[in-house]
Amino acid sequence: MTGFSKCKKLALAETGAAMVEFTLIIGLTLMILFSAIEFGLLFNTQLVLANAARVGARRASIDGGATQEVYEKINQQLVFGKIDPSRVDIYISPFTAPFGQRIHLRLAYTYRPSTPFLKVLAADGIPLKSEVFARSEKVW
Numbered sequence: 001m002t003g004f005s006k007c008k009k010l011a012l013a014e015t016g017a018a019m020v021e022f023t024l025i026i027g028l029t030l031m032i033l034f035s036a037i038e039f040g041l042l043f044n045t046q047l048v049l050a051n052a053a054r055v056g057a058r059r060a061s062i063d064g065g066a067t068q069e070v071y072e073k074i075n076q077q078l079v080f081g082k083i084d085p086s087r088v089d090i091y092i093s094p095f096t097a098p099f100g101q102r103i104h105l106r107l108a109y110t111y112r113p114s115t116p117f118l119k120v121l122a123a124d125g126i127p128l129k130s131e132v133f134a135r136s137e138k139v140w
Contacts, residue, residue: 035115038118041114050130052077052081053131054132056070056077056132063138064099065092087110089107098138103133103135107129110124
């Protein structure tokens with residue numbers, strides 16, 4: 001066997017090893033990349049919930065409790081953030097609050113991951129919630 005054919009066989013063997021290494025690394029890299037994107041979407045959903053709760057609590061403090069306008073404001077903020085309002089649990093207590101009484105507003109939502117890797121880890125979804133306390137400003 002000549003020296004040239006030995007070098008050619010050695011080069012082909014290294015090309016195969018490089019392809020296997022590339023396949024392993026690209027899979028891991030894509031998994032990390034899509035997990036980071038999914039975390040960004042999860043964080044955005046939490047921020048939308050927090051903002052909707054803040055806006056709803058502000059409206060509830062002005063109206064003196066849980067009015068139709070409060071629910072409309074919350075739903076409007078959820079739609080702006082591309083969250084289905086029918087999947088969000090809204091809790092407002094008390095229903096009517098005199099001036100100075102504390103109002104408690106809580107939003108609960110289950111985030112469903114779209115990345116296959118995270119679907120396996122969080123099959124039931126990831127529970128998110130946002131709570132806000134405000135004082136009623138309504139003077140009866």
